[in-house]
Amino acid sequence: MGETKEGEEKGLQFQKFPEKGFLDYIRATSSKDGFLRFDSASRSFFFGRRSQIKAISSNPSTPDSTANTNNGGRHFLVPFIRNLKWETLFTYCMNWVKHPMNIALLIWLFFVATCSIALFLLMTGLLNHTIQKNSDRKQWTEILNQILNALFTIMCLYQHPKICHHLVLLCRYGSKDIVQLRSTYCKNGTRRPHERAHMMFVVILLQITCLSQYGLCALYWAFTSNTRPDLPQILFIALGTSSPIIAAVYKLFGPLGRNNKSEIGEVLQQNYEVVSVENELNQYNKRVIVASPEWAGGLLDCWDDNTVFFLSFFCTFCLFGWNMERLGFGNMYVHVTTFILLCCAPALVFSITALNIYNDTIRYLVEMAGIVLCLLGLLYGGFWRIQMRRRFKLPGNGFCYGFLALSDFIQWLFCWSCSLAQEVRTVNLYDVEKDGFCAKESEDGFCAKESEDGSEIVLTPLPRENVAGAVIINLGLDLEEGSHCSTEKGVDLGMINGRREQEVDEVVRNEMMRPPVRALMEEQNEVQAKCLIVVG
Template identity: 55%
Template structure:
């Protein structure tokens, strides 16, 4: 986002200076100034199209949640995005649908403008059609923001009658859920001894210990986007498909869009520069993985690394650098770590008092149906001292 804002700010500043005549002395030729204006407009069009492609999977997911409207998670998830404090509002589904439709219109208006920029030259492009796209693309998000703020979605307190009517049902559901959880906890204590929260978890192996799990390493290298989305879902960071498609678009869309934009620029040096910028932005798309690695580390209290001084003393910078220069190793380490622990209430949990296949006490994962695997960390299943001595004596 910061990189995108920097490019947009620079482009808007140059466009403002060209339109106000501040660069007339530097570029005295009027035709040349028009060419530069067209180049900057093409670049800004590409940047705004990339941002719409980045946001559109999330907006589509919100539309699916509104149309599906299931009580077991969909309503709470969408209310956290559009309702103040995530609380229920009267007719909130209809109000949120209005906002989501306006955001969809914004994205499609930008795609419409992008098609005009790519299909017509500067002299043949119809101004009225472009102005319609500009109006919709600018007005719809403003209306959506105002509607969210001043409609019932933005009110501080939910409707009193609806809350009073829903209170008994919610209390009964909470009591039933509490009883079922208590019963499940009793069963788990009997079967698995005791589930414990891992207060100081560790990464499963080092960054370059890819051979610890060859399957995970191979999938991380060949199916990076799919594995990333699947891992984010089971760690509780959102929808799998939204993450996968967003990651793909962030890495692929800048290169494709800037390459097509370069075809409409009739200057070899500027064309090569635009293509290079597209390649650079596509490479920076891997920062998306670094950002979520940082979120995973913070939520589950994973260590940031011993060599923090390499990354200017910031573990977040280190997370992004690992994804930029070795995304396969970083993703494989994240998947191995998620395989090693169980996730419960945004925490890593394990089982205390379990025994491995040889009868030795160990701290292991709670899914007893899965066979023990070779891993790193405090929960590694290994023979006890008595077993090793007996094997050595034999």
């Protein structure tokens, strides 16, 4: 009885791990040693021996055991598999489906699964009664192979720029490159022993996958079904199938995804260092953060900046990639290459595929699919417009029945140059920080700052090195007459020369200890000129 209780308690301990991701809903994270230490009484309970189940359920001191032995002992306690939480799993899946990239992936998987099932039925002879002629079956087999080849080629083309970028980062391996690679390949973004070699192995496998698909695509385009060599075809299919599987398993369960004993402490240490650096930088960063930024003009205000408008129309891809990089959304060359492939590759790939399909209806549908996919490639810009609007808290346009994301997609789909020009003008208006916009610094050292009521823009001085603050004095008010001036912290008297040095010093000392007066603020708003910085 004691051994049974102990075994059951061990089994329950395996079910108390916190959720970490989608895989944790299906499998538990119990260790191999803990499972091997599972005693014989617990194993007999797992296999459902009724005598021991009755002995456990008859003991009133173990309420957990009685809860797990309902229905006459037919409910098995599985110590290494967690019970599924269907509500949480459903919520996770719904949030996953809402992502536009995941929707596109589901559509791609639907067509791949449909063609694969049809090809399987043809190759196994299950459609012989429907398609009686052998020549017709071979023709449909070739059509399905060509469509599958086009679908996989398109997917490899879309993913290959990012993989090439990671290969460049691994070869260069700078300080910023390490952080980016760890966040992509290492679990929790933490440092791993010999991580560069492990990440290089994964990236090379992904490169082999893309190159194998390109080689298979060349075979399908250069040869017919009768003249196509079998050995290279089998080789490319084997490499293209096994390489991504090995890469995924190695990334998840290899050294890059394995839990380290000191991983929690390392994550906390890294977070502490990041927070410390950010706090230290924030102490010296006195830039004005814009709480509620606005778009620079309307969608059709293209002539506000003629240069930006012409570049957005004639050099859409380059301007888009440059704007994304300065917003902090990734490498410029990756965005440019991916955008070009999204808008051009489908027409090329599906047109060549249609030439190898000897069926007029299917050929026409494949060509039309390529054209439609090229047009839908503009939605790539709409996706990143959504990310820009959400990160920097820009207002949305709800003309599509209040759906902001749908409005962004529609704007890019039907007026891509106007949307891109508006985004570039907006970034030109502000200075980009990590997760927000700051007021733009002018050449004279001023920055724009919104007033408290949001009715006007006030110019405030930017902090200077070795200067404690700055003195702001209204035009029309003379220091000699005892006028007040508003200041933030003080002034470095070494920056002031002339006979007014003593007077300014006295005014600054008085104003540092005095809160602003409402009457003074109203008087200052009536002055025509905004403010003047006394620096010399």
